[in-house]
Every structure is written in structure tokens, then in C-alpha cells.
Amino acid sequence: MTVEPQSTISAEMREIEADARRRVDAGGSPELHPRRDYAPYRSSLLRHPTHELVRADPEEIELVSPAFGHTDVNPLESDLTIQHTGEPLGERITVSGRVLDGEGRPVRGQLIEVWQANSAGRYVHKRDQHPAPLDPNFTGVGRAITGDNGEYLFTTIKPGPYPWKNHQNAWRPAHIHFSLFGTAFTQRLITQMYFPGDPLFALDPIYQSITDPAARERLLGRYNHDDSAPEFSLGYNWDIVLTGPKSTWMESEEAHD
């Protein structure tokens, strides 16, 4: 396999973004999600369907979601800095926000899972070959159940950027992986939160697989000085919006949840 330079990948990304912009200028809707067929991200080449997705009306099973509760998740799991005997290395941060649906209603009592690299850009995963140090005091996995207003808060360490093998000198911008459940299974979402101002954004084919600049910005946490704790941690905020088909199926027990 040839190792291509960043310039090749960047040229491909620019061409696709220009195509997306032309579609919007011609009256099309901006693309809200990444393209599944996004060649600059080389792993997508053989892993995207070539048939159109088949439009289906959701049935009851698609309009509800697994329910999670406090027997599933210990509240301490939302603090990624207390899982070992010592303090992890790096910049301590909090990431907090709300999970909402498209009408702005809170998604309550649902599971959020996060995972991330440590401050040196290394994952605790046996296939991560990046020669950066593991931190014996940091695993990088957390879970939480959203509160009554859809709120969540994780305490963690700012992850480092890390190299990958998509092309020559490819680096991922620092990010935290988020996995989310809504009130309908069709709202299921796995995504990544990024940090503002990262110089790697323009170079990264995973971030750029979202062709609409406004959509990409929805993945940025926002620094909020009011949420920074003196002498302790820096605060970031990130709200997550899950939408799906308009639900017509009403859950009879909803009022009791």
C-alpha cells in the first residue's frame, strides 16, 4: 500500500467540500451527518454501502429505547480521574452539558458512555501501537446516566492528539468518544467531541467527513470559564442533540419515569 502525503488527502477533502457547497448553493439541505462514502478516510472505501438506504417506517421497537438505571452505572464512573490509586497526568477538565431531542426536550435517565486517549495520546487498547506512554492512573473510560434535565458531567483529563495510519503524518485532533441513547432507538448516536481551535481540524479526514462547516462546529466543546474550578480544573460545555423520526408511539408509563 502506498503511503500518501497529507497534500493528496487535503486536495480530496477540498474537492468534496466544494461539491457539498455547490449542492447547498443549488438549494439542497446541508448534510447533517458525515458521508459514509468519504474516500479521504481510507478505511471507509470498502466499508460503506453502495445501495441507497431503504426508507422504513419505524415500528414500536425502533420508537423506544433500552432503559438504563442506577443499577447499571455507579455515579463514580463519571469521574475518570479517580479510578486508580494516583492522580492521572495531564490537564484536568470537566465536560458537562445536556442531551436534548430536536424539540429541545431533555433526554432523561439515558446512558452516556465515553472513552478517550490519555494526555499523551495513548489509548489503553492492545492494538494501539503509538509509542507514547500509558498512564498507570488513567484508563480513559467513563459512564453516566443523564439527569432530569438531560444533564451530564464528566471529570477527566484533556486527551492528547495521536498519530494514525490513514496517510503519511496523519494525526487525529484531540477528542473524546461519546456513545448516546435517546428515547427511541433510531436516535442512537456514537460521535466524538473536539476541543476548540485545534490546528489539526483542517487536516483530519474523520472530522472533515462532515462536509458542512456548521455541522462540524456542533462537535466542538466550548470553553466556559464559569465552569472552571479554581486551582483544580478547566470547564468545557457540550450539548448533544439527538433526533430521529417523529414519534407517534406514546409510551404509556412515560408520566411515571
Place this chain on the structure above:
Amino acid sequence: MIETPQHLVQTPSQTVGPFFGYALPYEGGAELVPGHHPAAIRLHGSVIDGAGEPIPDALIEIWQADADGRVSRERSSLDRDGFTFTGFGRAAVNLAGHYTFTTVKPGRIGEAAPYVLVTVFARGLTHHLFTRVYFPGDAALHETDAVLSGLAAERRATLIAVQDGPASYRFDIRVQGDDETVFLSFDEESTRG
């Protein structure tokens, strides 16, 4: 599009990436019922890319009704107490790209033929894919199912598991290629493939 509190724009997807293995799989995630459950079935298959090669780093989730067609509202979908059927399962494929769940064949809900909803995540997949596993014993119901009845025969076959044992069903997922699995969109607007 005007963004108001009444109409928020959805947060985009990003790939699950290669390194979820220490974060998302959980103990018992693939066993919706214990293997000794009298109605237990094996639901398994391979996840295959456009070159016919197995995808060794996919994550599969399933969500389904119980054998009587009831949808669980139990608030313990990660907790496996050995008795409560929550209907949710999660399995990482092995290095050969193969997944295995122990579950029950779902009962019928409403007009649709019985099925298990399947979600596929993988490195290289920028946005998850939804599909459904239908069962070969329900052929008569497949004729009137809203999704299956709208598909050409060869495409329809990709959504029907193959029975490969007395209580075992095989459902291979081909994300690309000539016999590509049918993937579903539940959005009102059509979605780019």
C-alpha cells in the same frame, strides 16, 4: 435553517474508531438470556467488507421484543441478573469478524413480521448502519411485512437469517458489494448512502 429552542439541529455522527474494545463491550452483553434458557437461540454471523474480507473491529448491537412480543421497559439494560430479559445486547466481533448473541426469537408486535433490530458500528463507518434480522420460519408474514414486501427477492434475502441448527440462526452482514445487506433509514428525508 433557523435554530430556535423549539427546533434544534442534530449532532453529527463520527466513527466509533478502532479503540472502543476496552470501553463499550460489557460482561454478559451478548447473552440476552442464559444459554440454558429453554427458548434460547444462537444469533450469529460475520461482518464482511466490500472485498469479501471479515471486518475484525465491528461492534454489533441488537434490540428486540421478548418471545411474546413484549418490549422491555426494565431500567437495567446493562445489568445481567440471569432472569430479567431487557431486549438489548452488544457484542464486539472477534478477530475473524464473527459475532454471537444468545437470545430468544422475538414475538410479533403489530403488523410487522418478527425481527431483531441490528445496529452496526465499525472503524471506517462514519455513521452507524441499521438493519433487521427476520427469521426463515415466518415466510407467510414476510409477504405482508412493510419492509420486506417492498424489496426485490434477492435484496429481501439479505434480511432473512439462515437456520443452521435446531436453535441457531446465521445472519451475515455485508456492508458493501454485490450481495450487500439492506440497510434501513428511519428518517423522513432520504439519507445519503
